[in-house]
Amino acid sequence: MSDIRFTDMDDIELLAAAVRLAQDNATRGGGPFGALIAREGEVIATGSNRVTANLDPTAHAEVTAIRAACTKLGAFSLDGYVLISSCEPCPMCLASALWARVDRIVYAADRDDAARAGFDDTAFYQLFDSPRDTWPVPVVRHAGVDGTPPFTAWLNNPDRTEY
Amino acid sequence: MSDIRFTDMDDIELLAAAVRLAQDNATRGGGPFGALIAREGEVIATGSNRVTANLDPTAHAEVTAIRAACTKLGAFSLDGYVLISSCEPCPMCLASALWARVDRIVYAADRDDAARAGFDDTAFYQLFDSPRDTWPVPVVRHAGVDGTPPFTAWLNNPDRTEY
Numbered sequence: 001m002s003d004i005r006f007t008d009m010d011d012i013e014l015l016a017a018a019v020r021l022a023q024d025n026a027t028r029g030g031g032p033f034g035a036l037i038a039r040e041g042e043v044i045a046t047g048s049n050r051v052t053a054n055l056d057p058t059a060h061a062e063v064t065a066i067r068a069a070c071t072k073l074g075a076f077s078l079d080g081y082v083l084i085s086s087c088e089p090c091p092m093c094l095a096s097a098l099w100a101r102v103d104r105i106v107y108a109a110d111r112d113d114a115a116r117a118g119f120d121d122t123a124f125y126q127l128f129d130s131p132r133d134t135w136p137v138p139v140v141r142h143a144g145v146d147g148t149p150p151f152t153a154w155l156n157n158p159d160r161t162e163y
Numbered sequence: 164m165s166d167i168r169f170t171d172m173d174d175i176e177l178l179a180a181a182v183r184l185a186q187d188n189a190t191r192g193g194g195p196f197g198a199l200i201a202r203e204g205e206v207i208a209t210g211s212n213r214v215t216a217n218l219d220p221t222a223h224a225e226v227t228a229i230r231a232a233c234t235k236l237g238a239f240s241l242d243g244y245v246l247i248s249s250c251e252p253c254p255m256c257l258a259s260a261l262w263a264r265v266d267r268i269v270y271a272a273d274r275d276d277a278a279r280a281g282f283d284d285t286a287f288y289q290l291f292d293s294p295r296d297t298w299p300v301p302v303v304r305h306a307g308v309d310g311t312p313p314f315t316a317w318l319n320n321p322d323r324t325e326y
Contacts, residue, residue: 015308022313029322032313052324055239056230057263063221076218086310089302091291092262095255098287098300100220105302108310117314118325124261128254128291137261139252139268145178147249147271150185150195151280159192161215162281 009041014084015108021048022061022086032117033061035085035093037069037078037102044081045069061085062093066100076163077101087114090121091128099163172204177247178271184211185224185249195280196224198248198256200232200241200265207244208232224248225256229263239326240264250277253284254291262326 009017014036021034031049038044047064051057062085069078078100083089087109089097097105111121132139154160172180177199184197194212201207210227214220225248233239241263246252250272252260260268274284295302317323 011305012307015305015310019308019310019313022310023316026313026316026320026323029320029324031326032317034313051239051262051326055233055237057233057239057241057326058221058226058229058259060262067219067221070218070220074218076214076220078220086313088304090258090262092255092258094302095253095258095287096221098283098290099214099223099253099255102300104300106305107303108305108308109314110304110310113311113314117317120261124258127261137265137267139257140270141251141273142174142178142269142271144175145182145271147178147182147185147273148276150182150189150197150249151272151276153186153189154195154280157189157192160189161192163194163214163220 009038009043011084011106014038014041014043014082015086015106017043017046018061018084018086019108021046025049025061031061033085033087035061035065035083037065037081037083039081045072058092060090060093062089063096066096066102070100079103082106087111088121090114091124172201172206174247174269177201177204177206177245178249178269180206180209181224181247181249182271184209188212188224194224196248196250198224198228198246200228200244200246202244208235221255223253223256225252226259229259229265233263242266245269250274251284253277254287 025048026032033049045068050059115122188211189195196212208231213222278285
């Protein structure tokens, strides 16, 4: 990391800090992505890409930052917080941020910058925009099993915690 | 879990096992979702929704199963494996599976079944299909910071591990 004080920063300072995290991580051989979670200019958690370091394909910078922020807050919602990322979130990270209920997402580089460095962000966004029967990875509903009983169990459980 | 032997199972048996995981989790107040990672009918990892239990909005059943499988294999790729899920993966889980390089995804219930139980899967898929300027959550590129230097550092690092 760096000597930046993570307080009272505006979007440009926060973004610059996220890019610096990405740069530091890339210099050490990790994926060139950094992210942070902030509220009113105060950073509560940061994340760098840890896919290869942690052997976790879901450990993108944004996911890592979201998980760290939730751990710190003791909450599964980041309502009221902003996600700042060195690069446009991929579909996984974008949906992670939606599930985390962040207020806003700001980024610097975009999916095409990532693609030029060899990453699949653009390709995966294009898959989302294409019919599934054209995908290289089959994604198939199997009619042989009824998947709805768990939802009935959920709705019937008065102790459920909604999210 | 159950007394199922996770070996030599076909898709229907695997799907039934994933639905049972979902059912068990929902009965205990967790999200009504279960998933597993298998290869040639052999299950190597399972996952249930742990969002509220672990205070982690990314801990959907599929993500949990992917992380567990990678930990077990000591790898960040699930090339050669199949993801079996009690319900259609949401955009986060679908993209997680793409990044994990699974061969195939099979599911039972779908996004609309999840929506009827109060979950945002359908809503988030619809966001992916809508222009960003119509979204309730702003997702904005900020031109004030150059986000590309980390990619240069990445490409210039001979010790990088591609993924």
